[in-house]
Amino acid sequence: MIEVEIINMYIYELEFKVRDYECDLQGIVNNSVYQNYLEHTRHEYLLDNNVSFDLLHQQGVDAVVARIEMAFKTPLRSGDTFISKLYITKEGVKYVFHQAIFRKNDNKICLKAKVDTVVVINGKLAAAHPQLEELIALS
Numbered sequence: 001m002i003e004v005e006i007i008n009m010y011i012y013e014l015e016f017k018v019r020d021y022e023c024d025l026q027g028i029v030n031n032s033v034y035q036n037y038l039e040h041t042r043h044e045y046l047l048d049n050n051v052s053f054d055l056l057h058q059q060g061v062d063a064v065v066a067r068i069e070m071a072f073k074t075p076l077r078s079g080d081t082f083i084s085k086l087y088i089t090k091e092g093v094k095y096v097f098h099q100a101i102f103r104k105n106d107n108k109i110c111l112k113a114k115v116d117t118v119v120v121i122n123g124k125l126a127a128a129h130p131q132l133e134e135l136i137a138l139s
Helices: 029-046 055-058 132-136
Strands: 014-015 061-072 081-091 094-103 109-121 125-127
Touching: 014 029, 014 109, 029 061, 029 094, 029 109, 055 061, 081 132, 094 132
Parallel strands: none
Antiparallel strands: 014 081, 061 109, 081 094, 094 109, 109 125
């Protein structure tokens, strides 16, 4: 179950605008598109903190999604501008990204998500990675 976060726990945000082709027949953003929004937010957060997926991969380090929980609250529609936010916690070997999407014009919550990721180094599950541990310390 996705727990309720305190709004000021979010440490990063990224603004998006819904594009027409992201919507389904009902005129709302297709549920699968939200995963793209969440992933792009995580990647931009890491890049903004000098963590490159490409460089890590070249070093034999891969951070991979192990599980995603998403709770859809309010649909986004074509042209809506929204803010994707996140913060990170550590649970055992998992780095957990707590993410939420808010419609910009009224700050209404559209989606809450919990994304469990793990680190694999040279094909083996790792308990931690120094660069990711630094991000936890910032949270």
